[in-house]
Amino acid sequence: NAGVTQTPKFQVLKTGQSMTLQCAQDMNHNSMYWYRQDPGMGLRLIYYSASEGTTDKGEVPNGYNVSRLNKREFSLRLESAAPSQTSVYFCASSEDGPITDTQYFGPGTRLTVL
């Protein structure tokens, strides 16, 4: 099992450019998440998807859109990148249920917006 995979690993954009971050999981999990990590601010939830076909806003959704393409894939799109979106982006997935609480994270995408 590859777990959670993310592409690309690194990306540099100019202000105003757009891009899509890709995420896939092979653990048959229902829930998937996108976080951003900034120094001193921990991990902040951007969007999440509790099941295929559903998405909901997290703590910091402005400037982002998401697509839950199928059960395996959850993409994050920046339509018009801004320097404030320079960050490390993590995708995660988890099973549902009262016992299985673990979120599994991908390796991250380091994004720089100039």
Added chain:
Amino acid sequence: QQQVKQSPQSLIVQKGGISIINCAYENTAFDYFPWYQQFPGKGPALLIAIRPDVSEKKEGRFTISFNKSAKQFSLHIMDSQPGDSATYFCAARLIQGAQKLVFGQGTRLTINP
């Protein structure tokens, strides 16, 4: 009210010592409190977790202490080793809805040999 406050921001401990990281929360709707460990260039990974019906959970050298009345929980790393050097995040999960986690700000732990 959905915040989790973590301290210290950075911590340096000598090899063999005890590392202690603290977290506090306000929202009583949290029902699950995990700690994640992150090595440089990697994604976070679950280290240990506790539910509020117990006051302590131990797994090897790692222990979570939970004080429900004070709304505080802490991670203790006994006999700290250089391989424990990493960033640690506490988190809390809301009872309702998807398994949304609210993370603390993170603690960069360095264990000196």
